[in-house]
Amino acid sequence: MDLVEKRLSVTACNVFNDLRRNRQLCDVVLDVDGREFHAHKNILSACSPYFRALFTNGMTESDMSRINIPNVSYKIMNYLIEFAYTREITLTVENVEGIFAAGDQFLIHGIVQRCKDFLLSHICPENCFGIRNFARSYFCRELEEIAMHYILVHFEEIVTADDADEFLNLSLADLIDLICRDNLNVKMEEYVFEAVLRWIKYEEVERRQSMPEILMHIRLGMTNTDYFMNNVKANEYVRENDLTKPIIIQTLNYTYNFDTTSATSGPSQVISRPRLPYKLLYAIGGWSGGSPTNTVECYDTRADRWSIIDTENSSPRAYMGIAVVSHKLYAMGGFDSNQYFNSVRSFDPVTKRWDEVSPMHSRRCYVSVAVLDGCIYAMGGFDGHTRLRTVERYDPKTNQWRFVTSMNHHRSDASASQLDGRVYICGGFNGNECLNSAEYFDPTDNTWNDLPRMTSRRSGVGVVAYHDCLYAVGGFNGLTRLNTLEKYDPHANNWVLCPSMYIHRSNFGVTVLDDMIFVIGGFNGVTTIFNVECYDGDNDEWYDACDMNVFRSALNIGVIAGLPNVTEYVWPRDQALPPPVIPNNQENIQQAARALEENLNRVDEAELDIGSIDGDDGSEDDEDDEDEEVPVPDRPPNHRRPPSGPSSGRDQSMHISL
Template identity: 45%
Template structure:
């Protein structure tokens, strides 16, 4: 406790009294002046020199206790009950330190239920940093905000426009914006119908499927009763229907209705083997626009047969092969700064390595060190930049694949130097123990493994004779595998990731050559569908999904100059419903 604070507590050498709501606070002028220009002006300019007692209106006793505590200690106990009120008072009395403390606290407490109240608060009390953070949170969690936040229905028309017209608004489907407008208008239809045209013009209509536009938007009361909305709909729909045979029909739509928004997530395809050699290429895929974008910050090292994971805003590239050397090296790409750095290497070199993230650790399992297939495993702690050896697996596994489900790591298939494997095993980090689980129905090396819909999926691979298109799923609660519809294309050594509630497979080796094509499986429809091909055909790549980045807008900017090449099929339209 500081000397000033001790003196204040004992009311020693105090030279002024702050009176609030019947309570008195004995304080030192110099302390309050140091943290607030308001008190400095009050004591030196707005009162007589001999004035000792000052009445402060509009502040509760409990809040003044916190203000005095902060003035003397630089610290304050913030809670969900007092932070907003204290923010207002700190702004009123120009206590920048306390205002920043409140802002930092409110930023950490942002959730779909309070983000709008915090954002609207900054309309009255100027704090651009908190305003930006609360607005970005709202844009990133828009559907949850619409569904759960009571303040959504209290937005003004201008505030709602500001949100839905933003390129930074993240929605998986544009119909979310349409439904939000209907909900907002329905809350007070008499007053709000006058804003129908303004709000409707902010919907990116060209990013809805033609079927949804016809069956839902066209049949809504909003469009039926408003000629301007109906004209905007036809301005979008007619060119689409007239040019359905073309691969870029959105180029015929009014630009303001066809600009893509920021993608909610991106699938990165990193490195791999193409044209007889490894590559450093990174491509990013946006599922909503079905487009691949070349990423400028290529990998620092050309590599194939490596692992890549997204963790805490960074991509980690683990191990791999450059056609000469097997790597133990690990490189980290900060997706905000776009800077690469080499972090601590693994204990051993590993190409054909299996990599996953679980409970804030990165796991590297098995692989090939240039001499033998490995059963060893290790994990990396990014906080202390250190790899630790964990228990070895039951099998030597190179060219296997792994995934995390319910705080367990599952690894399936691979090659042990003699044969392709159908075995699989599970790691329990609490016991540092591997347990063999039920065998897959097929031997699979170069397999893709992913956790999806509470199952472990094993997709494709090589059985020692041919490339596979078969898929099976493991249920941990029953220790059984079940068959799943086969993907259209047989492949091994491909990228695999889950994005937007779908299981994506990317590239790979088809038996004769590398392939660029991309397919995805939706468990709700039990169907595989085709997506747009990568620009570069490659195998031995690694894929991971990134989201929650503060700079996702750079990808939207890249997409603005592109038009979607892949038209939605009838099956995809059904999925969108």
């Protein structure tokens, strides 16, 4: 029972319910759907303000011993009366909507709340729009907002689901309300356009004329240039509707920098406006310019930009461990060029403050960190005298550290991650040599177990769990910095080499974001670097991403999802993202310019007012005007703009299986 509703003891509830069932001391009979319920006015009044008003308002019903209750079924009323006496109710997918409606009608807050909790516990891509619409119809703002948040976060899953009927039956207004939002969570804007195509095709005759209005709200300047030319501009719904031409012109101007004002001078106000990222990547501390730094940078994956963050109570530190639990970053151990630390600090991204929490038992520089079941594991490291094999576990709920079983091997400068309920650690340095050994901790029996050795010795390595495997990248083998990548498959129990990074590096930050492995900064054997690259396991390729602002190694990384103040950490959305830098290929630029001129000519021929596209006066397109697939250059390779050409594993059409 809820604490608020537990007004009577369980014993008292049972007594009153027995009296009701035996029709003893009852003072009212409710006629419902031709059948009757014997009950007690005081019990019903305690549960429902509706019944309290009915029995005490001084009107005719107040003195009646038999009252007719309309607009509710006998079965549903039985649930309500049982709840009034026992504070218990059995909800199913079949009855929850009817019970919710009746609970709302009779103002039974406890039932309404339990129905909301039930609906949210069963929300999924197939029913989320239905739950949102249901909540909207009963003016249940809280449920509606939570359902809408689910839709925005899981948009890609929803629109690609086999059973997407609820999405496909959205009205035009609801579709636009969805795709126009900055916080729509899509890794690539191409997914939005493909979702729109699926929606149009569902009722093609009625919906194809809506493309101009919809296209206004798609961030076309954020799409891959090949995809835009071959899949957006050449699409029949776009090509055959003159009202889309001003938007196409605006996008061409922006993408190829033909018009420096193109981002804001055109019918669409969002051509160059990236969406807000659902997850933020934080790069913290490290070694820069010959000393530790306290710089915190945040990476906006949608804009592909880094921002330096001002924080309170921060102090320079390198070679520390970073873990994320419940929207907080925890920084453990490390080195400030003078001392080795056992202290632990937590960073709250909402307040932007660092605060001390309980320290570890041991000083740990070059510490390895992983999170499992809400607890933080700190493994190995260097205490200023020796390499450690001890392991400590921190519970943020109790703010306490305690030792668990030690590793099989002494190691510092290793890297760790959790996979399938186990903590894995790989590589490192034992004081004499760089290691290629790996082991895992099983919390069910508190034991460490050795794995097959990696193909290379790796100190200063990066390890992440990705696509159900463990990936180890980069590091130092005792002779040189590495750029190689290998993965461990727990089912095959072996290590397999994967494509190598572009840059050799060790002591870098590594994490998984947007279903890719990001490698950030580090030391290349000569100097600290600020370069970022990412590995796409689906295409088995590496891409460049935007460089950090600060050159540094010995940094660490944390990723936080769903922050309420995400706008404080990202590229300002009121500023247009700079146009892309197009490779110096005069022939391709001329082809793009010809495409722009063709579209401008069509607009002139149609005598269309470019400043207004929401009218109903669009003329028919020239039937024999067919857009050719123009091979166009792409932006510099990065994770949003993969390199085009035969060497790329990505299908440049970006067709999504819907």
